[in-house]
Amino acid sequence: EVxxxxxxxxxxxxxxxxxLSCSASGFTFxxxxxxxxxxxxxxxxxxxSTVNSDGGNTYYADSVKGRFTISxxxxxxxxxxxxxxxxxxxxxxxxxxxxxxxxxxYDWFDPWGQGSLVTVSS
Amino acid sequence: xMVLTQSPGTLSxxxxxxxxxxxxASQSVSSSSLAWYQxxxxxxxxxxxxxxxxxxxxxxxxxxxxxxxxDFTLTISRLEPEDFAxxxxxxxGPSPPYTFGQGxxxx
Numbered sequence: 480e481v482x483x484x485x486x487x488x489x490x491x492x493x494x495x496x497x498x499l500s501c502s503a504s505g506f507t508f509x510x511x512x513x514x515x516x517x518x519x520x521x522x523x524x525x526x527x528s529t530v531n532s533d534g535g536n537t538y539y540a541d542s543v544k545g546r547f548t549i550s551x552x553x554x555x556x557x558x559x560x561x562x563x564x565x566x567x568x569x570x571x572x573x574x575x576x577x578x579x580x581x582x583x584x585y586d587w588f589d590p591w592g593q594g595s596l597v598t599v600s601s
Numbered sequence: 602x603m604v605l606t607q608s609p610g611t612l613s614x615x616x617x618x619x620x621x622x623x624x625x626a627s628q629s630v631s632s633s634s635l636a637w638y639q640x641x642x643x644x645x646x647x648x649x650x651x652x653x654x655x656x657x658x659x660x661x662x663x664x665x666x667x668x669x670x671x672d673f674t675l676t677i678s679r680l681e682p683e684d685f686a687x688x689x690x691x692x693x694g695p696s697p698p699y700t701f702g703q704g705x706x707x708x
Contacts, residue, residue: 523704524646524689529697538697574645585694587636589648589657
């Protein structure tokens with residue numbers, strides 16, 4: 480069974496930094512692209528970022544470009560999201576999601592982790 | 602950037618009825634790369650449909666998707682109590698960044 484477990488969320492002040500981790504199991508992690516999607520409280524889903532299977536290609540939503548960095552450690556089956564210069568509007572549950580292929584292109588999202596709450600507030 | 606518009610925003614139906622949810626794209630969706638997800642309160646989203654019409658593993662056949670180009674539909678033939686949730690469409694082609702619709706609440 481595929482399992483994705485996020486960690487690292489919490490309360491951070493505006494302008495601060497936080498790193499999310501996603502520990503994966505139940506599949507060959509190094510063969511699949513991975514994604515981050517977020518959901519602000521009471522709002523819809525927002526795409527955040529993608530990394531391909533070997534970590535060589537990354538993609539970002541315009542709202543986080545230049546502030547967030549996605550990466551992965553295939554030896555540890557772990558996905559990361561380094562978040563810097565955090566804003567109040569970054570407050571959300573962040574989901575780690577497995578892609579359907581290796582490149583991140585034409586990639587539907589399945590399954591999703593349970594999410595990690597990031598709260599940006601003073 | 603592609604915009605996905607879902608309608609209606611809220612759909613009020615009863616168990617046993619048929620539900621039809623719409624997703625319209627601002628430009629043609631590449632290779633029918635359109636997915637549907639279901640989200641229940643306090644839970645992560647779950648993939649229902651990909652490729653506009655292919656059911657994901659374990660999804661009951663009362664769920665069906667169709668469409669191409671800019672207009673897509675998710676149909677639930679006979680609503681079960683567990684189907685009342687929020688549904689999102691997503692375009693995933695050809696490359697990121699990807700886009701979600703704003704969601705339809707089925708109540």
